[in-house]
Amino acid sequence: MSNHLIRTIDGAVVNIVDDVLAHHDATSDRALEILLQLRDRLGGITDDVLVRVADGLKLSRAELYELATFYPSVRYHPTAVATRAAACEDLVCALVRSPHSAGEREATRDESYLCGGSACRGRCDSAQDVVGTGSNVVHADKADWRTLESYRSAGGYGYVERLRRGDVDAADVLAAIERSGSASSVVRKWRAVRDQHGEPVVIANASEGELGTFKDRHILERDPHGVIDAALVAVAVVGARRLIIYLRDDYDHLYRELQQVINEMRVAGLGADVEFDLRRSGGAYICGEETALIASLEGQRGRPREQPPFPTTHGLFGRPTLVQNIETLYRLRAAWGMRVEASLPVTRLLDPAVRIFSVSGRVCCPGVQLMASLPNIAALIAACGGMTEGEELGGVVLGGAAGSILTAEQCRLPLDDLLRAGIRIGSGSSVIVFAQRDDVRWIAAKMAAFLARESCGQCTPCRVGTSKMAGMLAGGPLDPVLMRSLAEVMREASICGLGRSAGQFLAGAAERLQGSAEC
Amino acid sequence: MLVVSLNIDGRTIEADENTTVMDAARGAGLQIPHLCACDREGYAPIAACRSCLVEVAGEVALVPACRRKVAQGMAVTTRNDRIDNVRRLVVELTASEMGEVEFAGQTSTTFGRLARSLDVTATRFGFDAVVTQPDTSHPAVVFVADACIRCGLCRVACQDVQVNGIVALAGRGTETRITFDHGRSLGDSSCVSCGECIQVCPTGALRSGAGVAGRMPAELTIERTAETICPFCSVGCRVELGIAGNRAVIARGADGPANRGRLCVKGRFGFDYLAHPERLTVPLIRREDAPKNPELHLTGADVLTLFREATWDEALDRAAAGFLKVKEKHGSARLAVLGSAKSASEDAYVLQKLARTVLKTSHIDHCTRLCASIPPLTEAIGTWTVTLPFSHILEADVALVVGSNPEVNHPVAASFMKNAVRRGTKLILIDPYRQPFARHAAYHLQLRPATDVALLSAMTHVVIAEDLIDHAFVSQRLEGFDDLKARVSAYPPEVAARVCGVPEESIVGAARLFAKAPNAMCFWGMGASQHAHGSDNMRALIALALVTGQVGRRGAGMHPWRGQNNVQGSCDVGLLPMCLPGNRNISDAGERAFFERLWQTDIPGERGLTVVEILEAAAAGEMKGLYVSGGNPAMAAPDLAMTRRALASLEHLVVQDIFPTETAAFADVVLPAAALAERSGTVTNTDRFVQLVETAVPPPGAARPDWEITCEIATRMGARWNFDHVGAVFDEMVRAVPALAGMDWATITRERQLQYPLSADPSNGGSLFATVFPAIGGKARIAALTNGSPGELPDEQYPLILVTGRVREHWHTGSMTRRAKTLDALSPESLVHVSAADFARLDLNDRERVEVLTRRGSVRLPAVCDERLQSGVIWMAMSFFEAPANDLTTRHLDTLTRAPEYKFCAARLIRDESKNIGSDNQT
Numbered sequence A: 001m002s003n004h005l006i007r008t009i010d011g012a013v014v015n016i017v018d019d020v021l022a023h024h025d026a027t028s029d030r031a032l033e034i035l036l037q038l039r040d041r042l043g044g045i046t047d048d049v050l051v052r053v054a055d056g057l058k059l060s061r062a063e064l065y066e067l068a069t070f071y072p073s074v075r076y077h078p079t080a081v082a083t084r085a086a087a088c089e090d091l092v093c094a095l096v097r098s099p100h101s102a103g104e105r106e107a108t109r110d111e112s113y114l115c116g117g118s119a120c121r122g123r124c125d126s127a128q129d130v131v132g133t134g135s136n137v138v139h140a141d142k143a144d145w146r147t148l149e150s151y152r153s154a155g156g157y158g159y160v161e162r163l164r165r166g167d168v169d170a171a172d173v174l175a176a177i178e179r180s181g182s183a184s185s186v187v188r189k190w191r192a193v194r195d196q197h198g199e200p201v202v203i204a205n206a207s208e209g210e211l212g213t214f215k216d217r218h219i220l221e222r223d224p225h226g227v228i229d230a231a232l233v234a235v236a237v238v239g240a241r242r243l244i245i246y247l248r249d250d251y252d253h254l255y256r257e258l259q260q261v262i263n264e265m266r267v268a269g270l271g272a273d274v275e276f277d278l279r280r281s282g283g284a285y286i287c288g289e290e291t292a293l294i295a296s297l298e299g300q301r302g303r304p305r306e307q308p309p310f311p312t313t314h315g316l317f318g319r320p321t322l323v324q325n326i327e328t329l330y331r332l333r334a335a336w337g338m339r340v341e342a343s344l345p346v347t348r349l350l351d352p353a354v355r356i357f358s359v360s361g362r363v364c365c366p367g368v369q370l371m372a373s374l375p376n377i378a379a380l381i382a383a384c385g386g387m388t389e390g391e392e393l394g395g396v397v398l399g400g401a402a403g404s405i406l407t408a409e410q411c412r413l414p415l416d417d418l419l420r421a422g423i424r425i426g427s428g429s430s431v432i433v434f435a436q437r438d439d440v441r442w443i444a445a446k447m448a449a450f451l452a453r454e455s456c457g458q459c460t461p462c463r464v465g466t467s468k469m470a471g472m473l474a475g476g477p478l479d480p481v482l483m484r485s486l487a488e489v490m491r492e493a494s495i496c497g498l499g500r501s502a503g504q505f506l507a508g509a510a511e512r513l514q515g516s517a518e519c
Numbered sequence B: 001m002l003v004v005s006l007n008i009d010g011r012t013i014e015a016d017e018n019t020t021v022m023d024a025a026r027g028a029g030l031q032i033p034h035l036c037a038c039d040r041e042g043y044a045p046i047a048a049c050r051s052c053l054v055e056v057a058g059e060v061a062l063v064p065a066c067r068r069k070v071a072q073g074m075a076v077t078t079r080n081d082r083i084d085n086v087r088r089l090v091v092e093l094t095a096s097e098m099g100e101v102e103f104a105g106q107t108s109t110t111f112g113r114l115a116r117s118l119d120v121t122a123t124r125f126g127f128d129a130v131v132t133q134p135d136t137s138h139p140a141v142v143f144v145a146d147a148c149i150r151c152g153l154c155r156v157a158c159q160d161v162q163v164n165g166i167v168a169l170a171g172r173g174t175e176t177r178i179t180f181d182h183g184r185s186l187g188d189s190s191c192v193s194c195g196e197c198i199q200v201c202p203t204g205a206l207r208s209g210a211g212v213a214g215r216m217p218a219e220l221t222i223e224r225t226a227e228t229i230c231p232f233c234s235v236g237c238r239v240e241l242g243i244a245g246n247r248a249v250i251a252r253g254a255d256g257p258a259n260r261g262r263l264c265v266k267g268r269f270g271f272d273y274l275a276h277p278e279r280l281t282v283p284l285i286r287r288e289d290a291p292k293n294p295e296l297h298l299t300g301a302d303v304l305t306l307f308r309e310a311t312w313d314e315a316l317d318r319a320a321a322g323f324l325k326v327k328e329k330h331g332s333a334r335l336a337v338l339g340s341a342k343s344a345s346e347d348a349y350v351l352q353k354l355a356r357t358v359l360k361t362s363h364i365d366h367c368t369r370l371c372a373s374i375p376p377l378t379e380a381i382g383t384w385t386v387t388l389p390f391s392h393i394l395e396a397d398v399a400l401v402v403g404s405n406p407e408v409n410h411p412v413a414a415s416f417m418k419n420a421v422r423r424g425t426k427l428i429l430i431d432p433y434r435q436p437f438a439r440h441a442a443y444h445l446q447l448r449p450a451t452d453v454a455l456l457s458a459m460t461h462v463v464i465a466e467d468l469i470d471h472a473f474v475s476q477r478l479e480g481f482d483d484l485k486a487r488v489s490a491y492p493p494e495v496a497a498r499v500c501g502v503p504e505e506s507i508v509g510a511a512r513l514f515a516k517a518p519n520a521m522c523f524w525g526m527g528a529s530q531h532a533h534g535s536d537n538m539r540a541l542i543a544l545a546l547v548t549g550q551v552g553r554r555g556a557g558m559h560p561w562r563g564q565n566n567v568q569g570s571c572d573v574g575l576l577p578m579c580l581p582g583n584r585n586i587s588d589a590g591e592r593a594f595f596e597r598l599w600q601t602d603i604p605g606e607r608g609l610t611v612v613e614i615l616e617a618a619a620a621g622e623m624k625g626l627y628v629s630g631g632n633p634a635m636a637a638p639d640l641a642m643t644r645r646a647l648a649s650l651e652h653l654v655v656q657d658i659f660p661t662e663t664a665a666f667a668d669v670v671l672p673a674a675a676l677a678e679r680s681g682t683v684t685n686t687d688r689f690v691q692l693v694e695t696a697v698p699p700p701g702a703a704r705p706d707w708e709i710t711c712e713i714a715t716r717m718g719a720r721w722n723f724d725h726v727g728a729v730f731d732e733m734v735r736a737v738p739a740l741a742g743m744d745w746a747t748i749t750r751e752r753q754l755q756y757p758l759s760a761d762p763s764n765g766g767s768l769f770a771t772v773f774p775a776i777g778g779k780a781r782i783a784a785l786t787n788g789s790p791g792e793l794p795d796e797q798y799p800l801i802l803v804t805g806r807v808r809e810h811w812h813t814g815s816m817t818r819r820a821k822t823l824d825a826l827s828p829e830s831l832v833h834v835s836a837a838d839f840a841r842l843d844l845n846d847r848e849r850v851e852v853l854t855r856r857g858s859v860r861l862p863a864v865c866d867e868r869l870q871s872g873v874i875w876m877a878m879s880f881f882e883a884p885a886n887d888l889t890t891r892h893l894d895t896l897t898r899a900p901e902y903k904f905c906a907a908r909l910i911r912d913e914s915k916n917i918g919s920d921n922q923t
């Protein structure tokens, strides 16, 4: 039809594209990383760049277009490169920046406040300031991580060295982990990967994306070697050669930090026989899910895969794959005797009794809280300096975008009672605090919109369901029967946890909002 | 393969452990609802629509039957309250992703049927309120986003099955949507119109373009379906025609042995020629006042003005009388017959029988001559067929493809080749053109035109020098190795690299890859054969395959591409000047005696002339009568000025066709024939599958099957044949052609397809010659080269190389495809492709009209810049009456195959000075 025989592209851009392509073995599984590097250099990806990369990788344009439009971090636009993205519009930032009481909401019936703008970048603890993009975030990220020297003097990397020398063996490690009372899933996964045929891969998952979660960032900003140390032990135990660190793309300061950390180690001769591969996520929340993460590392769209088979047996390119998140790795070192250091609070995580929370929203001092004991959520709020001035506690969102919306009363109930009643803290331990004057329905709508945007879009119940759910919550009378039908089909028929928990959330919201409407 | 036993809804079912629950259920006659699943080959489960969820005992969550594999002892429930409820909700939610109007239109679609079966007639979740305009920018494929449920089947169709890579499921979450290329409109995308996506779409969101027979007009309902074989290439795809009011209104891929449900653009959109108003419906006799003018180049309705209508009797009498007269006046040797490889085998058999037993001439040939990719293989190993079906590429480790652009010329076969590459087969492509297919190649050796011998010899050189030959094969099954070794010693890779313009490392790398492959296949096409030295190209390739022992196993062998749908069949039955049916040597008196007994008459024993030679003889006044059945030499033969002179000079020309072709303009009698879909018979595809065709729609007017017409002429010339039915022809054909041994009409009617030889060891899956070759002595022989070179080299006056070929949408001379509305809309005009360098040098504008000249003639047409061409090369398609490429081509023939050199002649390109003033203003 059109003349496909002619192509035009700006010469300078050609050089940059070819330069980036030349630095990769041109295999399609590098496609996402190549697009991200080009974004770093060009600000975004336009059609002419996309076409040239597709040709270079021997991919069809459609295949690369799918990637470019799936991963928001790629910043694809057919013709133009945006110089600056809009401010974060997700729940925490939107809540803190502009009060949305029920009255105000009615006054400004503007659909755009529902995630029309930019997505959460994991800086919910400094919510007011979050503007800009992955490459030019305008707020001070911590950059003074503990040095290799300091880490080693605290005994770091000692165990992995002993493992390497043969002083201890894999069985000893597994036994030690078992004794330490860490999650039994760790030992089970390590064993499964170890016993599988084929060369295994270890992935440290630093792609936390849950709404209001920033604990991994907190750990990596302070003590990155603690994470890598444990990852190297995992590598040795399962018999891998390759360690992939899969980092949330929004954490560009950590990208630079980890590059330096890896360099430091190289110079020091640590992990010399391990191939480090620092990769960035494409900014899709779903890629925190193991199988979606693996898909993205294979150069595919991050779509969760039905399990079984599990990644431990059929993971990255069909190889046995161990995916472990940052907090788990960091804590694990207690098993081989790493101890809490008073001078570095984050090391308290080595104490299994200490819980980590990401607290954001309307509190005086949002941020990570390490709590040895927690009677109730209210105590956590108190630990953050209490509510921001002039605000009354309205409740919290516990567990992120598909989490539970707790009332102020529930926040004062003993935590154990809540857990017994089936409320879950969630792996992100996200606590978003809101005030009495905040509109719960607006909050629920924000959560739903987040899920609709972050659904991978693969299966009908989740793709259509989250969108319908967001629509229902956004305005108009609520139909509890319809909400329950929708919740049911999402819970029963979605492929992965996102859609299922979104259904769970909707069922809860139906109850909560119905209740609140009545009283 | 392990068989497990499971329980589905209380029934015990046995199934292979690799089948899905859905397939196992289907095997037992139990249908599990589905939208995003397709049971055809190549469709991996998507499991996204969730309409197939079932319960598996012991599992809490529902499980998609389309993806879950069966397991021993598994207990599956496909219906209960929970499942029914969830399924209904899923479908209701799915409906809510559509626009209301499109949902209402879901009557005959898969989705509509499922919704009805679940009583989902509306959705409580609310239809999608955003109404989008359908994308109607493409003549063949329309996309109606409002009907799309994002099931992803079209994406699998386009990316994984046909591997065209146009359809994307872009975006994420709520934004997930179907797009084309990098977000283009369909018309602006590189869609090749295969229609696979249309065929599988469960909602009709992708549908055939407007105003085409491919589309089901709203007021028409399909009354019945019938199968036929696509007439447009040698793959031989089986097609299901949807018929309304005795017209074929839609085509779908049927499950044929070669295509397995797939089609390409021609098979999908090419059938409306059947009902084209220019179809010949009555016999015609040339008017007394209409002289044959070689200067005139007419087609279609213009041709009809030269004729008057006649009855069958009158026309047949006239046809027969004309031949008799020539025979009496000038002798049998002045009569010739040109058949066609697009007719059925029965037509070809009867036609050659007429020539040999009634006209008593050996001048009998057909258009296979023009592609001629087999004779060097015959010379080497004695076979007249491919050694193995193309689908074996799925079992090959390496495939070497020479002089071929399969995505354009054999698109369905190309889709299997691309499937193979995805599964790990390494592709080596040797072709001057940087075709899109090259992106699938591990090596694309983009050689300079007509340097194939040097390149292939260098590869053989490497293989011998590095001792990568198959010693056992060479010592036990091959003759002529020493001569080959001596010959290729002149082609070290560094020399070939210079001659061919290909990096030395690539030559060496490709040679090693090919030789070391456990199983490798060779394919070659017209880029290899259509040269004055075409045989040498093929000999050099065959030699490489033989010394490496790459023949005679599954996934190892040689598969020359053929052009037309029944090339194999028409050659088998002897539509050739040097062979009797069954490829028996005409010069052999013993062979002749067999036929003289079978046919009860004597037959001429000398070899006859080939296509171009027959025409040259006519031009020289040495050929007086010609019977053209289905061919169109006035477009297909090279050097058309000479060809037209030849045709005009004939005393008696009978043209039998379905359209008034360019050739018919020179006829004395024109006889209307039935098309393939309008009659029964058999055709044999490239893989040696003899496939049955039956009457799908009636022929128009008085048109009749070719074989019947030929029999009528024979009878009028005194023959007494007893072919009361096409089956009788088939049965006699079986007696005449040893390859068909074991078949009969009753069996082929029952089986619908049979691959010959029936005696082949089934464990080889159709790959022949595991131990012996059919050549004398059972051994392969490496033939010497003739050291031919192009018949005409570029010079100062004609500095460019003109290469001719075909476009994807048109077949051969375009007599059928130009009359298919969609195909002509997709590719409406001839374009001369010019390399970027020449385009810039000549300072041309896109689609500017130019004049292309050679020593034979000139044509005027628009030029486009084609970055994929090498500089110094221009390219044209042969199918356009308005600018016939063959006005330009040469008559240089290969010495062995007698194929003309369509792929090389010297040309000049200039701006068209005669163009209308004002055409510059057109943009």
Ligand code: SF4
Residues within 6 Å of the ligand: A286, A303, A304, A454, A455, A456, A457, A458, A459, A460, A462, A463, A494, A495, A496, A497, A498, A499, A500
């Ligand atoms: S539940 Fe949602 S996120 Fe999970 S696979 Fe389905 S569409 Fe994707």
Ligand code: SF4
Residues within 6 Å of the ligand: B141, B157, B158, B162, B164, B165, B166, B167, B190, B191, B192, B193, B194, B195, B196, B197, B198
């Ligand atoms: S018609 Fe064929 S090439 Fe075009 S979009 Fe559909 S499947 Fe792809």
Ligand code: SF4
Residues within 6 Å of the ligand: B147, B148, B149, B150, B151, B152, B153, B154, B155, B178, B200, B201, B202, B203, B204, B205, B206
């Ligand atoms: S166009 Fe058809 S096949 Fe493609 S996703 Fe939409 S509904 Fe499915």
Ligand code: FES
Residues within 6 Å of the ligand: B033, B034, B035, B036, B037, B046, B047, B048, B049, B050, B051, B052, B053, B064, B065, B066, B067
């Ligand atoms: S048919 Fe199984 S999920 Fe669509």
